[in-house]
Amino acid sequence: MTENQHQSLEQPTSFSERSRSVSFSKLLSKSWKWNSNSGTINSTQGSTSSHDDSPSQSNVKLTEADDSKNVIPETIVTPADTEMSSRFSKFKSIFQTNNMSPANYTSSTSKSNSKYSDALQVDVKDKKSSNVRTEPQSPVLRSPTHAHLEAHYHPYTSPSSQSNPRSPMSEPLNEDYVYQQQNLANNNNGNGSRKRSPSAPVLPKSRDIGNNDNDTTNSFTMNSGYLPPAALSSANSTSSPYQNRNMSNISLNDIKEDEQVNKFNEYKSPLRKGSSGLIQKIASPLKGFSQGNSPNDSQENIQPFPSIIVGLTDEEIDDTQGEDIHRNELRTPQLGSPLKDDKKIEIKNKDIRDITIKDFQPKAPPKVFDDAEPKRSQRLRTKSFSNKFKDITVSPKSFEKVRMLGQGDVGKVFLVKQKNTNRLYALKVFSKSQMIKRNKVKRVLVEQEILATSNHPFIVTLYHSFQSEDYLYLCMEYCMGGEFFRALQTRKSKCICEDDARFYASEVTAALEYLHLLGFIYRDLKPENILLHKSGHIMLSDFDLSIQTQDAKNFKIKSPMITSGHNQSAMIDTKIFSDGFRTNSFVGTEEYIAPEVIRGNGHTAAVDWWTLGILIYEMLFGMTPFKGADTNKTFSNILKNDITFPNNNDISRHCKDLIKKLLCKNESKRLGCKMGAADIKRHPFFKKVQWSFLRNQEPPLIPKLTENGFDFAATSAKNKKNKNTPANKSQDGTSTDKPIDKPSIDYSKVDISLLSQEDQEKVMFGEPVATDDEVPEDDPFHNFNSMSLMEKDNDSMIYGDNNSYGKIAYTPNSNRSRSNSHRAFFKK
Numbered sequence: 026m027t028e029n030q031h032q033s034l035e036q037p038t039s040f041s042e043r044s045r046s047v048s049f050s051k052l053l054s055k056s057w058k059w060n061s062n063s064g065t066i067n068s069t070q071g072s073t074s075s076h077d078d079s080p081s082q083s084n085v086k087l088t089e090a091d092d093s094k095n096v097i098p099e100t101i102v103t104p105a106d107t108e109m110s111s112r113f114s115k116f117k118s119i120f121q122t123n124n125m126s127p128a129n130y131t132s133s134t135s136k137s138n139s140k141y142s143d144a145l146q147v148d149v150k151d152k153k154s155s156n157v158r159t160e161p162q163s164p165v166l167r168s169p170t171h172a173h174l175e176a177h178y179h180p181y182t183s184p185s186s187q188s189n190p191r192s193p194m195s196e197p198l199n200e201d202y203v204y205q206q207q208n209l210a211n212n213n214n215g216n217g218s219r220k221r222s223p224s225a226p227v228l229p230k231s232r233d234i235g236n237n238d239n240d241t242t243n244s245f246t247m248n249s250g251y252l253p254p255a256a257l258s259s260a261n262s263t264s265s266p267y268q269n270r271n272m273s274n275i276s277l278n279d280i281k282e283d284e285q286v287n288k289f290n291e292y293k294s295p296l297r298k299g300s301s302g303l304i305q306k307i308a309s310p311l312k313g314f315s316q317g318n319s320p321n322d323s324q325e326n327i328q329p330f331p332s333i334i335v336g337l338t339d340e341e342i343d344d345t346q347g348e349d350i351h352r353n354e355l356r357t358p359q360l361g362s363p364l365k366d367d368k369k370i371e372i373k374n375k376d377i378r379d380i381t382i383k384d385f386q387p388k389a390p391p392k393v394f395d396d397a398e399p400k401r402s403q404r405l406r407t408k409s410f411s412n413k414f415k416d417i418t419v420s421p422k423s424f425e426k427v428r429m430l431g432q433g434d435v436g437k438v439f440l441v442k443q444k445n446t447n448r449l450y451a452l453k454v455f456s457k458s459q460m461i462k463r464n465k466v467k468r469v470l471v472e473q474e475i476l477a478t479s480n481h482p483f484i485v486t487l488y489h490s491f492q493s494e495d496y497l498y499l500c501m502e503y504c505m506g507g508e509f510f511r512a513l514q515t516r517k518s519k520c521i522c523e524d525d526a527r528f529y530a531s532e533v534t535a536a537l538e539y540l541h542l543l544g545f546i547y548r549d550l551k552p553e554n555i556l557l558h559k560s561g562h563i564m565l566s567d568f569d570l571s572i573q574t575q576d577a578k579n580f581k582i583k584s585p586m587i588t589s590g591h592n593q594s595a596m597i598d599t600k601i602f603s604d605g606f607r608t609n610s611f612v613g614t615e616e617y618i619a620p621e622v623i624r625g626n627g628h629t630a631a632v633d634w635w636t637l638g639i640l641i642y643e644m645l646f647g648m649t650p651f652k653g654a655d656t657n658k659t660f661s662n663i664l665k666n667d668i669t670f671p672n673n674n675d676i677s678r679h680c681k682d683l684i685k686k687l688l689c690k691n692e693s694k695r696l697g698c699k700m701g702a703a704d705i706k707r708h709p710f711f712k713k714v715q716w717s718f719l720r721n722q723e724p725p726l727i728p729k730l731t732e733n734g735f736d737f738a739a740t741s742a743k744n745k746k747n748k749n750t751p752a753n754k755s756q757d758g759t760s761t762d763k764p765i766d767k768p769s770i771d772y773s774k775v776d777i778s779l780l781s782q783e784d785q786e787k788v789m790f791g792e793p794v795a796t797d798d799e800v801p802e803d804d805p806f807h808n809f810n811s812m813s814l815m816e817k818d819n820d821s822m823i824y825g826d827n828n829s830y831g832k833i834a835y836t837p838n839s840n841r842s843r844s845n846s847h848r849a850f851f852k853k
C-alpha cells in the first residue's frame with residue numbers, strides 16, 4: 026500500500042451521492058443484437074445503427090425499447106362471484122388480465138405472449154365454469170392509471186419522442202422506465218460522481234442447451250472451506266453431491282409464471298371432480314372402465330381380477346410429482362402392496378361386473394389433499410432447502426419498521442426489529458400486484474430459491490420468507506455496512522489499494538464459486554450488490570437476475586487433485602456445473618455487461634468472471650474500464666476496446682494480468698473457462714490468499730454506526746422525495762413511535778399501490794401471513810414458500826434504542842495485516 030493510499034483510507038472524503046445503478050435486465054424490454062456483419066447493435070425490432078467511430082455518432086445505437094409487454098390493464102377480472110372470492114384470487118385475476126391486452130402481442134415478445142395467450146384461454150374456460158365475470162372499467166381492483174407516468178419517457182427514446190408525452194392508455198409506459206429515468210435524474214447530481222446507466226430488461230429466454238452430454242466422470246479437486254454441504258458429503262462417495270437437490274427436474278428456468286395457473290385448470294383432482302374423478306384412478310388392469318362406460322360397453326375387456334388397486338394414473342402421478350405421495354407404493358399393482366387402506370380397494374373373488382362406483386369411493390382423500398399436513402408447494406418439497414426450513418414462525422406483525430434501507434427495482438428493503446427478540450433484520454418487501462404487472466414473479470422465486478439454498482459466509486442469510494395477501498417478504502440478515510459501493514464512494518478518489526482490492530476480490534470469488542457449484546450464475550455483480558457485514562466481510566445480495574443452469578451435472582470424483590506449488594491443497598472444478606448451459610437473456614448492468622451478452626449469442630457462467638474483472642478494475646481505479654458517453658458508446662467500448670490502465674496508480678503486473686485475463690472478450694479464452702473459479706484462484710495475483718481462512722482475515726474497512734457517518738438512506742430518500750413521503754417518518758428517516766394500525770379499509774377491494782406510502786406500510790406490517798396451505802395452487806405466488814430457517818446460531822444485531830441506524834462510517838482496520846498471509850494469520 027502506498028503512502029497516499031493509506032492516507033486516503035484514514036481521511037475519507039465527504040460523501041457525494043451517486044445513484045445506485047440498476048441492473049440492466051430490469052429496464053429494457055427487448056434485446057440488443059450484435060450484428061457481426063455490420064458491426065452494429067440492433068434491437069429485436071430491427072432498428073439498426075449507423076456505423077461511425079466518432080463519438081457524436083456512436084457506432085452502436087440503441088433504439089426505443091418495446092414497452093408494450095408492460096401494458097397497464099384497464100380492466101381487471103373481479104372476484105365478484107363465489108369461486109373467486111379467495112383472498113388470493115385477485116392476483117390470479119390480475120395475473121391473467123395483465124396479459125390480455127392485444128397490445129401485448131408484438132413480435133418482440135411473441136414468446137412470452139404466447140404463454141400469456143394460453144393463460145387467457147384458461148381464464149375464459151374458468152369463467153365459463155365458475156361464473157366469474159369480467160367487469161370492464163370495474164371501480165374495484167382497477168389498475169392504477171399511473172397518470173404520473175405520463176411525465177416520463179423512456180430514456181433511450183430519441184429527443185423527439187421524448188417530447189411527446191404518452192397517454193398511459195393509448196401507449197402505456199413501462200414503469201421500469203420511470204425508475205430508470207429517476208435513476209438517470211439522480212445521476213445528474215452535478216458532483217462529478219460516476220454515472221452508470223441503469224439496467225436492461227429480461228428478454229424472453231431462449232436457452233440453447235448445448236452439449237448435454239452425460240459427463241459423469243469429471244474429476245474435481247477439493248479445497249474451499251465453503252462447499253455446499255452436499256458437495257462436502259459427497260467427497261467421500263461416488264454419488265452426485267446434488268442428487269437430492271436434483272430429485273426434481275424443475276429448474277428455476279422452467280418455472281413459467283403462468284404455469285401454476287394452467288396446471289390448476291388442467292389438474293383433475295379427486296376433490297374437484299368428485300366421484301367421476303376418482304373412478305379414473307383405477308389402475309391399468311381396469312383401463313377402459315370408467316363412469317361413462319356401462320358394464321356392457323366394456324364387457325369383452327372385463328376379466329375377474331383378484332385385486333384392484335386404486336391409485337393415480339400415470340398422468341396424475343406425474344402431476345403430483347414432488348407432493349407427498351409415495352409413487353411406487355401407489356403404483357404397485359400387487360396383492361399385499363404396502364398401500365394404505367384409504368388408497369386401495371381390494372375386491373377379491375368378485376366379478377368385475379359387480380363392481381359399482383360405490384366400490385371406488387375411498388374413505389378419505391389421498392394424502393396429497395390431507396389438510397392435517399401443511400401442503401408445501403411443489404417446488405419446496407423437491408428442493409434441498411426443504412430440510413433447512415420449517416413452517417413459518419413469524420408474520421409481518423412480528424416486525425416493526427426501524428427505517429427504510431433502500432428501494433430497489435421491485436422491492437423495498439426495511440430495517441426492522443423483531444418485536445419479541447429485538448433482533449434486527451433487513452426485510453425486503455415486494456408488492457404482488459406490481460410484480461404481476463411488471464412480469465417479475467419469476468424473479469422473486471429465483472431470489473427466494475438462491476437465498477434459501479445458500480449457506481455461505483459471503484451470501485446473505487435468509488431467516489424467513491413469507492407472504493401475505495398483498496406482499497411477499499424476504500427476511501434477511503441485516504448487513505449493517507450497507508452497499509460496498511457506498512463504502513467505495515467514501516474513499517478518496519473512490520478507490521482502494523491493491524491489497525484491499527485483493528481481499529474483496531477473493532471473497533467475491535469464493536461466493537461466486539459457491540453459487541456456480543450450486544448451478545447458479547449470478548449475472549449482476551457490481552459494488553451496489555455487495556453488502557458489507559458488520560464485521561467488514563462481504564455479503565452478496567440481490568439474486569433476482571441470477572439463473573440456474575439447466576441441471577447440475579452428476580459427477581464422480583476420481584481423486585482430489587493436489588495443486589502442487591500452490592498454497593491450497595486442492596480446487597474444485599466449478600465449470601462442470603454449468604457445462605453446456607447457455608442462456609440468452611440480456612441482463613446485467615451497463616458498464617458490467619459482458620461482450621457475449623451484448624452480442625446476444627448466449628452466455629454462460631463466464632459472465633461472472635468478466636464482471637469480476639470490471640469490479641477489480643473499479644475498486645482500483647474508481648471507474649469502470651469501458652464507460653462511454655452514453656450506453657451506446659459503452660457497449661461499443663466493451664465490444665471493441667482493449668483494456669487500458671490509468672498511469673496514476675501503482676498496480677502490480679500480476680494484478681493487471683488478472684484483469685486482462687478476466688476481461689478477455691472471447692469467453693472461451695477468458696480466465697475461468699477451463700475449471701471455473703479454480704482458474705481464478707490459482708492466478709498469481711491471489712498467491713498469498715488463504716482461501717480456507719477468508720472469513721478469518723481482517724477486512725480492510727470496518728463499518729460503524731455513528732452519528733458522524735453518512736446517512737445513505739436519507740440521501741437516497743431525498744432523491745425519491747416525491748415518491749416516498751411517509752407521514753410517520755421523522756426527518757432522519759426513522760419511524761416515529763406511532764403504533765402501526767391497519768387502516769380500516771377493506772384492502773381486498775383496493776389496489777394497494779394506490780394507497781399512500783404510509784398506508785402501504787401499514788398494510789405491509791399489518792397483514793396476516795399466508796401459509797403454504799392457504800395459497801391456492803392457481804395463485805401465481807403459490808410457489809413462494811412461507812418458511813423459517815431451522816434454529817441456528819443467530820448472529821443478528823440486537824436493536825438498541827439510542828441508535829438511529831442511519832449513519833455509517835467506514836474506518837480502516839488497523840489490525841489488518843498488509844499481506845493477510847498464512848504466516849500472519851497464525852501469528853495472531
Ligand SMILES: Nc1ncnc2c1ncn2[C@@H]1O[C@H](COP(=O)(O)OP(=O)(O)OP(=O)(O)O)[C@@H](O)[C@H]1O
Pocket residue numbers: 045046047048051430431432433434435436437438451453485501502503504505507508553556566567569
Ligand atoms: N440484507 C441487507 N442489509 C442491509 N441493507 C440491505 C440488505 N438488502 C438490501 N439492502 C439495501 O436495500 C437496497 C435495495 O436492495 P436490493 O438491491 O436487494 O433490491 P432490488 O429491488 O433487488 O434492487 P435492484 O434494483 O438493485 O436489483 C440495497 O442496495 C441495500 O442498500
